[in-house]
Ligand SMILES: [Ca+2]
Ligand SMILES: [Ca+2]
C-alpha cells in the first residue's frame with residue numbers, strides 16, 4: 001500500500017514538473033521578448049506549430065518525433081488529461097486509457113476542436129523519455145559504423161539462454177527488444193525469476209538491432225539441453241549464455257555443460273559465454289594436510305574466511321582433480337566462531353563425482369570460515385568457488401567457470417567500458433585446468449540498460465551504476481558475431497569467432513593473456529583482406545576423453561549478477577520454423593599452446609589438432625628460433641593416420657636462448673598449414689597464420 005501511494009505521488013510530482021521546472025541557472029523567459037502562441041488554454045504550447053492544418057516541414061516533423069507526438073503526416077498522438085473522455089471529433093481514436101489520462105491519435109486539424117470539448121483539462125505530449133538505453137559498449141566495440149553500413153544482424157537468429165527475463169514485455173513495448181520469440185523450458189514454469197536475461201538480450205540488440213532474438217528460460221542442465229536442441233532446430237547461429245556453472249567438470253572443457261557447447265558447435269552454432277565473476281570468489285590449491293586432516297589454505301591457516309551480512313545466502317562449491325569419479329573423499333564445511341553451520345560430507349568411494357556443495361543463509365553478520373577436510377584418499381588439487389563474498393584467500397588464476405573453460409566456447413571476461421578499459425576485479429581469469437588460454441577476450445560492462453539503469457561512468461569499485469559483470473560483456477560479443485554473420489553469410493562459426501578474436505585490441509600484458517584474453521572487443525569496419533587468419537577451435541569429438549560416469553554430479557548455477565524476485569506470470573510464444581545450419585566441413589588444423597606463464601623455460605607440451613583432412617601423408621612440424629624438439633632437432637614428421645585427430649610433442653628452450661627471442665612452429669598437412677609465433681619467456685600466441693591449400 002505504501003508503495004502504491006508512493007508511486008502515485010511520484011507520478012503527480014512528474015506531472016507537475018513541466019509547468020514549473022526551470023533549469024538551474026536559467027533566466028526566466030521574458031514575455032515581452034517572446035510572444036506566447038495564442039492557443040486554447042488546454043493545449044500544451046509545444047504543440048503550437050504542429051496543429052495548423054498545412055503540411056509539416058521536415059523540421060516540424062523532427063520536432064513532433066522528438067516530442068513523441070508524431071503519428072504520421074496528418075495526425076498527432078497526444079495525452080488528454082480528463083476525468084472522463086467526451087465524445088471525440090471524427091477521425092480521433094483512443095489508443096489507451098488509464099484513470100485520468102487518455103492516449104489519443106487525432107488529425108492535426110481537429111486538435112483545437114478536441115481542446116474545446118467539456119472536461120478536457122489538458123492536451124500534451126507524453127512525458128519526456130528516451131526510447132533506447134544504449135550500451136556504451138556498442139560504441140567502444142566499433143559497432144556503430146557497421147550498423148550505419150546496414151550490418152545490423154538482420155536475418156541472424158540469436159538465442160539468449162538465461163534463468164529469467166522479467167520485464168521483457170516492457171522492453172518489447174519500448175522498442176528495446178524487437179523480433180522476439182520466448183520459450184520457457186523451466187520445469188517450474190517461471191519465466192520471471194530474474195530480469196538478468198532481459199538485460200543480456202538488450203545488449204545483444206543494442207549491438208545488432210536487426211537480429212531475431214530468442215529468449216529461452218532454463219534452470220537446470222536438463223532444461224539447458226532442451227533449450228539448445230530447440231535453438232538448433234530453429235536455425236539459431238549464436239547462443240549467448242551469461243550463466244556460470246559449477247561442479248560440472250574439472251575445468252578442462254569436459255563435463256555435461258561443455259558437452260552441450262560442443263554439440264552446438266558441431267551444429268555450426270557459436271556459443272558465447274561469460275567467463276564468470278569469480279576471480280575473488282575462487283580458491284585453488286594442492287591439499288596440504290594440517291591437524292585433523294584439515295586443509296591448510298596457507299601454512300597454519302585452516303580457514304578461508306568470508307564476511308557475510310545478516311541474511312546473506314552463500315553457497316560453496318568444492319571439487320578436486322579426480323574426475324569423473326573419485327575414491328578420494330574430501331568434505332566441505334562452513335564454520336562460524338568455531339562451530340560448523342553448514343556441511344557437505346558426501347561419500348566418495350570410487351563411483352561418485354569429486355564434488356561437495358553447501359549453501360547457508362547467515363543468521364548474523366560476521367566472519368564465516370570455509371574448511372576442507374580430507375576424509376580419505378590421496379592429496380588432490382582442490383578448487384573452491386562461492387557465490388557471495390570475497391575469499392580471504394582467493395586465487396584469481398584459474399577462476400574461469402564452466403562452460404567458459406571449453407575450447408569451443410567463446411569466453412568473455414569483463415572490462416569497464418571506458419578507457420583505460422580496466423579489467424574488473426571480479427572477472428574470472430584463465431588458464432583452464434589443463435593450461436589453455438582463457439578467456440578468449442573481454443567485452444564491456446558497467447553499461448547502461450533499461451533493465452539495470454544508466455551508467456554513471458564510474459567503474460564498479462568506484463560506486464559505478466549500470467550493468468556490471470561478465471554477463472554484460474558476453475552479449476556485446478554475441479551481438480558482434482551477429483553483425484559478422486549477416487555480412488559474411490558463408491562464414492562458418494569458427495571464422496566468425498576467429499575474426500572477433502584476431503581483431504580484439506590488446507590490453508594488459510603484451511599479447512594474449514589469461515586476464516584479458518586477446519584484448520577488448522572491436523570490429524574494424526574495413527573488410528578483411530583475405531580469409532581470416534588462425535584456425536578454429538577443435539570441433540572433433542576424438543579430442544574429448546570418453547567419460548563413463550556412474551554417478552551424476554549435481555550441477556549448481558548462479559547468474560552472474562544477483563537475481564531479483566519474479567514479479568509476473570510467464571508468457572510463452574513458441575515459433576515453429578526451422579532452418580538448421582550445416583556443420584562446417586572445411587579442413588582445419590590447429591596448434592594448441594600450453595600457456596607458458598610466467599616464463600617459457602621448457603620442456604613444454606604442444607598439441608596439434610586437425611579435422612576434415614585428407615588422411616594420407618604426414619603431419620610435419622618444423623621450428624625456427626632457439627627452440628627444439630626432443631633430441632635437439634628442428635623437425636618432426638608423423639603419419640597423419642586419420643581425417644581428424646591430435647598429436648602432442650615437447651618443445652625445449654635451447655640453453656643459449658635469450659628471453660624474448662622469437663621462434664615459430666610451422667605444421668603442415670596435405671590440406672592445411674598452421675604457423676605459430678612465440679617468444680622465449682613469454683606466453684605463446686595462438687596461431688596467427690592459417691591457410692587451407
Ligand atoms: Ca584464514
Ligand atoms: Ca566427501
Ligand SMILES: [Ca+2]
Pocket residue numbers: 506507508509510511512513516517518519
Ligand atoms: Ca594482453
